[in-house]
Amino acid sequence: MTAITQKEVLLLAEAPARVALLATGGTISSRASASGARAQDRAEELIAAAELHRESVEVEAHDLAVENSFNFGFSDLAAIAREVARLSSRDDVDGVVVTHGTDTMEETAAILALTHQGETPVIITGAQRSADQSDTDGPRNLRDAVLTAASPATRGRGVMLLFAGTLHAGWGVRKHHTLAVQPFAHVSGGLLGRVQQGRPQYYAVSDPLPQLPLPSVSFEKLRVDLVMAYPGADGLLINAAREAGADGIVVAGQGAGNPGRSMVRAIEDAVQAGVLVAVGTRAFAGEAAPIYGGGGAVDARTAGASLLTDVPVTQARLLLALLLDHSSLAEARAQLESWQTSGRGVVRRQKKEPHMQDKSGAQWELAPLNLQ
């Protein structure tokens, strides 16, 4: 190795941060057409619209898809996870930003949160108003995301979603409004931080998740269905999923994971047939808890289903798929059970937000810093 001069050391120290932008489509890249809005803008156009040349950050453009996220399947999610892993493992990349449609952003956030390694942060963002609307929110979101990804304060914070100046942990986030410019909420109810004037401020950390390997080549062949329970629901949809060859089924139970008697019978049949079944909740947040018999979560567990902790059912699908991708059914079930007791991914507040400070101006430390 050749020694570097003092001048080169100074140049290195002053080198602007480098952020890799991976564009996949969504409303942030959509424009009106005769048949409704369609994704069309690519990474370079997004960078230009966000006027990122004015910022002291180098942004690399990468295009993976130009698609609205409601058309994505497991192969797209796997491709995004692999590309993010490739970009974030590069020594010369300080942060990765993914632009993505909001409809299924929580699924992509899940696969990234479960597979991401290392200290390089990953920020997912998008827009709720198309690129050709006069009040589009895309450029602001992208600028904030790039500056946040480039900030040394963001290093080691894993996978986050940035929307309308708010930062959410990727694991546990849900789209909770169809059209609002801040359409996301976290099941913990807490924000990780806010971005103001392009500067991130953090108030909380999320506990680290166990790292799972990247999707294999056969990941996209997996079938993990999501079935919702409701008054009058019978076992028809669970049976149909089983007959279609589902490897896993996530049931969005009523309340604390109560599927109802008919569904419990279908769950038992699916488990007997070798399907990995997990029961969560169709409520916005909270865990499936073994409280009720007579068709409740107690019976679902007896039938062989795993009860999910406080994780959105949409995201649990990705957890089941990744576990099934790399393990036998028995191992996947055991890992899912141990996951349930680990309580990982929980958001812990460290400081009150500034407007919540007490009169002395002190910020309250509510939990120890636990970034690993």
Ligand SMILES: NC(=O)C[C@H](N)C(=O)O
């Ligand atoms: N706001 C959005 O990005 C929604 C869009 N339909 C998508 O998910 O691609």
